[in-house]
Amino acid sequence: MTAKDRSSPETYVYEHPRPAVTVDIILFTFHNADLKLLLVQRKGEPFQGKWALPGGFVQPDEDLDTAALRELAEETNVSDVYLEQLYTFGEPDRDPRTRVITVAYFALLSADQSAQLNVQSNSDASDARWWSMYDLPELAFDHARILQYALQRLRWKLEWTALGFLLLPAEFTLSELQKVYETVLNEPLDKRNFRRKMQATDVLEETGNIREGDHRPAKLYRFTAKAIELEQVRRRFP
Amino acid sequence: MTAKDRSSPETYVYEHPRPAVTVDIILFTFHNADLKLLLVQRKGEPFQGKWALPGGFVQPDEDLDTAALRELAEETNVSDVYLEQLYTFGEPDRDPRTRVITVAYFALLSADQSAQLNVQSNSDASDARWWSMYDLPELAFDHARILQYALQRLRWKLEWTALGFLLLPAEFTLSELQKVYETVLNEPLDKRNFRRKMQATDVLEETGNIREGDHRPAKLYRFTAKAIELEQVRRRFP
DNA sequence: CCAAAAGTGTTATGCTTACACCCATGC
């Protein structure tokens, strides 16, 4: 129906108007006992100086997931993240320049990896940094709304799947895991019930190592292979 | 970044390549004790003669939801449907002609409305008809995959929200409701437990009317206002 | 020895499941 023609090296001609399509990524991690996400500061108009979700245009030959991973790699050099599509936002005037439809992605980065990133440290050299989910700057475009949606999804994921560990280092204590849950869900949880529930799902195993710290040492755990993508949404009509 | 220019009444010129963006709608309804969905037969290449999801291009000034509703109205004349975004599919070669990214929508039509539609009856005049979810023709593009995804979502919706009634007429018996659940979930359910569960959620109320039929008459129910969008996904950490 | 975090069980309650028979009507 719509034909495409390459009329010159610089331009693309179509019979019908086409929107631009971007991907935006909400990259969450856990650091300093807080839920963080990556934002980049806009250098040009519109919304100059405001903070925005990392993202960019989808290339002609690339899948949406691939585009999200590529943008993420360009911004952070990390490639080993959990990624899933979140929602597509397409109000006609969400970008004042031209029609832009954005496919939002939701990504989880382990604390291991986010700690090694130089994003945070050279924050004057770079235009990207981590922000606390609970202390955000003003956001560009409709990114505040996208972020709210992502937070909802993250909360749902934690409650119904075992993906909380993706925000933590490879080995972690149960207290650290509980802290992740409490921070994301934004409410305190009962320690005994939390531990029992986690151990009942049998996605955890002891590594045999212990964390030595200020006080009583704690057992370290890792997640078993089956933990990821165990979308164990329980049946309601069994 | 990407600039748009209208070079002639017939063409659109952009500095960067842009994909075409469509919406495709999976319109479910319940009819003849079976789960149905609307498909349209393709008149041209590619996939000529194959069946496809209704849908079309997103117009430059229109929201994605609006585009889905418009396409649906063009195809069926119905406007009062439950609609939600499903997923965005964007593999580079999912359409052999040009890059097409499609935002899939998931829609539920009441049996009332689908019965009044002339889609089914004039199936030789029209190119659209209802198909049983469990007896489908060959589908064009990647629509079989999209449909599988939609069915998953529908099952999840039935299990965790009270949206089953959106497939039924305004008044219905509990047996009819159970039949919807059994058909969608594709398994038999216990009658007493089903009724108790439904009545416990208190989204149902008796209309006072009864359905007279072949045998013992049945009480008719409607759903209360709070039933819709009661996304009562229960908390796991209360 | 004190501060701080790790770790651990029990009970009461409510929900879920499995299961079988009587009821009201039309023919």
Place this chain on the structure above:
DNA sequence: GCATGGGTGTAAGCATAACACTTTTGG
């Protein structure tokens, strides 16, 4: 009166929720 679908209750097992104290280490 019989065939057909409508309608109902209970008991056992399971999961959940609420709740407080002891243990281990470092300083």
